[in-house]
Amino acid sequence: MKIVRFAAPKGSIHWGIVEENEVKETEGLLGSFTGKNFVLSEVRLLAPVEPSKIVCVGKNYVDHIEEMDGDVSSLPKEPGLFLKAPNALADPEDIIPYPAFTKEFHYEGELAVVIAKPMKEVPEDEALNYVLGYTCAFDLTARDAQREDLQWIRAKSADKFCPIGPWIETRLDPTDLGIKTEVNGQIRQNSRTSLMIFSVRKILSCISSFMTLFPGDVVLTGTPSGVGELRRGDVASVTVEGIGTLKISIGSQK
Amino acid sequence: MKIVRFAAPKGSIHWGIVEENEVKETEGLLGSFTGKNFVLSEVRLLAPVEPSKIVCVGKNYVDHIEEMDGDVSSLPKEPGLFLKAPNALADPEDIIPYPAFTKEFHYEGELAVVIAKPMKEVPEDEALNYVLGYTCAFDLTARDAQREDLQWIRAKSADKFCPIGPWIETRLDPTDLGIKTEVNGQIRQNSRTSLMIFSVRKILSCISSFMTLFPGDVVLTGTPSGVGELRRGDVASVTVEGIGTLKISIGSQK
Structure with a gap:
């Protein structure tokens, strides 16, 4: 559905x-x-969600850790999490103004999970029972602000930094789906959710160990390798197998 | 009022x-x-707020930067910001369970600002026109998780890590108010908002430069020196001059 x-x-x-x-x-x-x-x-x-919060995983594909100069010899033992605020939501087909404060505006295509019911301290093997469905998302990122700021709020939660959609697919097994990002028709990211370091059920269980997830809350599951810059006028899309395609355009500087 | x-x-x-x-x-x-x-x-x-987000300032009193081993010879030029998620809200007189995942559960008493109307790209000299009023808050923090995790989400946004209240005082000038934190009746923090590095109007203007603040959103303005540990059974309070006192208790481990 x-x-x-x-x-x-x-x-x-x-x-x-x-x-x-x-x-x-x-x-x-x-x-x-x-x-x-x-x-x-x-x-x-x-955007097919009205969340009270958006929780994201920072490093969840080995190939993306490599490209970000991370140390892959000692992979994280728990998902590295951060927040995006709801003001960051943007709609399918939305035009995202190129942010004035960055010179490195990056796309990160991701599988997003939408929560169905309040979720607190739920073990891994029950975690998927709390999922309403899945959709596509961009974790748009100002890479320079991410390096320079105290925390990733400006880098990750500026207005329209979280396009999401086109719909919530409720009948889907998230464990091995193709995920592909294109910019101006060229493939930039091309991976499978089976290559995640932490599975959806592990991520949800970890989050619920310290914070309650509420119905409609969104969890972004991390991006594979191939992240890169967006320029004014670019058209970018993320396609997740079994869901569909989320497309956005980058506008001129606001 | x-x-x-x-x-x-x-x-x-x-x-x-x-x-x-x-x-x-x-x-x-x-x-x-x-x-x-x-x-x-x-x-x-x-808690006298139902915010879509809670934005906080990380280092806003010189004496607190000193006690955290920060370099005060080069103070930040812009407020260091981070998010707390709304699941962190707790009520006046609430009992906060001692979190299972930390061994260093810290209080940080703060002045909180509540937003009155949508606020985007507002200059400093107009920023206070967007304020509904002020209240007291604790930015409860798991200091060990803050050091160890990728970002400060578990350290700052676990359930009940943001007690707030007792009410929103709408008639108040925030520029020089006494702020005092007590634990079990002993004064631990005792400062004035005039000692903030960044004023309320500067903080609000900075946030609004990249993200829209909505009515009811909350901004925590940073904590003075004297932060320290909470233990099971402690009673902690933060008092801001002209507002009143927010009191909480620390429960046993959940």
């Missing part, structure tokens, strides 16, 4: 379910059908 | 205004009076 949040042609915002070329409106996320249907191509898809 | 969020004797949750020993219920935050009043001592005060 594909869950979407969308703006109807007149601008009002709704939740719904995609079936082929149709969007069936629901009463809120996971509510019953209202009976009102829209043509998929006539609505504007929005 | 003192704005409170509170649980009525029967458990229902409301917003209101404190006048002497009475709480006058309002229709939501800043709504009109409902006509229903409560005796202050008969309600349970809650």
Whole structure:
């Protein structure tokens, strides 16, 4: 099932379910059908989440640690986590203004997990029972600010630094999915979720060991190798097998 | 004016205004009076905020940088910022379980700012126009996790690591207020907001330069010297002149 949040042609915002070329409106996320249907191509898809927080994994593919000059001889024993704030959310097809404060604006394509119910101190083998579904995300990053600042807030949580979508796919096994990032049609990242150092269930269990995850909260699972710069006018997309493609454009400096 | 969020004797949750020993219920935050009043001592005060994010300043008093072995010969030119997630909120009088993952659980008493309206790219001299009011907060910190982890999420955003209250004081000039932290009745931190490296208006302007602050969002302005450990059974309080006192207790390990 594909869950979407969308703006109807007149601008009002709704939740719904995609079936082929149709969007069936629901009463809120996971509510019953209202009976009102829209043509998929006539609505504007929005980030399909309204999270209280976005938790991310910093280093979760060996090849990405290598390219960031990390030491792969001693891999982390626990997921390295950080936060993105909800102001960072951006929609599918959104234009992301090139941020004024950075000269190194980087894409990181990722698999995102959406939480279904409150989750605290949940063991690994039960963790996937708390998942609503999966979607695609960009962990946009100002690499220079990431190096220079006390913590990664400006580097990771500036407005529109977390495009997400196009929808939540609820029927999916996250353990071995292709994940691919393209910029202007050229493949830049091409990996599989089976190459994660920490599995989705391990990541969720670790987070829940110290903080409660709430329904709608989002977890970004890390990026494979091939990260690189975005320039004004670039079109970037991340495609996760079994979900679909999230596409964004980079605008001129705001 | 003192704005409170509170649980009525029967458990229902409301917003209101404190006048002497009475709480006058309002229709939501800043709504009109409902006509229903409560005796202050008969309600349970809650964290007086429902933020989409909590932004904090890491090093904002020279004496605290010294005690953390920081280099004070070259003070930061911009506020060092980080996030706390909303799951970290805790209420006045709350019992904070001693976290299982730390052996160095520290208090940091702080002045907290609550935002009134959407704030993006606002210059310093207009920043205070976007403030709803001020309250007291603890930036509770697992110092060992802060040293060891990739970023400060477990160290700063574990459940109940951000007690806040007792109310939002709307009529206050934040530039020179006494701020005092006590543990079991002994003074541990005793400073003035005039000793901040970055003023409230500077902090807010800096944050708004890259991320939109929304109504109800919270900004913690840093802690003076005197941070230290909390132990099971401790009672800790932070008092800010012109606001009042936020008191918490430390429980046994959960």
